[in-house]
Amino acid sequence: MTVVIVCFPDGSELIVEGRCDGHIALAERGSRGFGFDPLFVPSPGAFDGDQRTFAEMSDAEKNELSHRGRAFRALASHPFFATLEFPCR
Template structure:
């Protein structure tokens, strides 16, 4: 069978944007949002720090925005690409906003979701339902080749359960019920979560800037 004219000469899509993360869930989330929001966006334009085998950056800033910018600057410096990074976490009312920037390593082991959830459940063991308010917070940063630096923010408020529910998402999603919902974030579909999540809000705001940079 003869290949369509020009098909053999189609060049592979080159990465244009790097997401400074080793978290596959975040990569998939941003890719979904860009596909909906940026005209001409194609699979392959977005790559992760893990995909390019870049090392993790030590997150030594004391704010979500500071850590997001730190990671985006490092990814841009290493690749020259439009760089996006987020720092996000859970702020629990009765813990005065903790775990906050320490959410991913609350148990002492970075990225150990099970241990982080276990510790949080233990800390809130005696807290009544009406006092289990919390919010997910995200700062998403963009560093562009022309020197632009942009930070967008998003929040999702809700409450924490006394046990896990659901198998989707990651992090504290199985414990968190968003306001207006009876299901946890881990029980929502990807589209439902994107529509209301802290990260979805911040990434959608960045998508307009990314679209302008991609032309």
């Protein structure tokens, strides 16, 4: 789970979260990513029951499913941020 909190100058706050459920594989698989990526399998249904670990997915696939990706997409969809131009867009 990722939680992002933004505090605005007027004292208001924006809190968004991203969650990615899944399970731990019995053995490491894949060579991409870092940390637990070779062991973490996102919950079935993400890609029609796909059982690949994050380390077996492309960066785009992982970012679509990851807790960080979900949290920052939620942040970017907030009206304040939706009007800003980010280098990554």
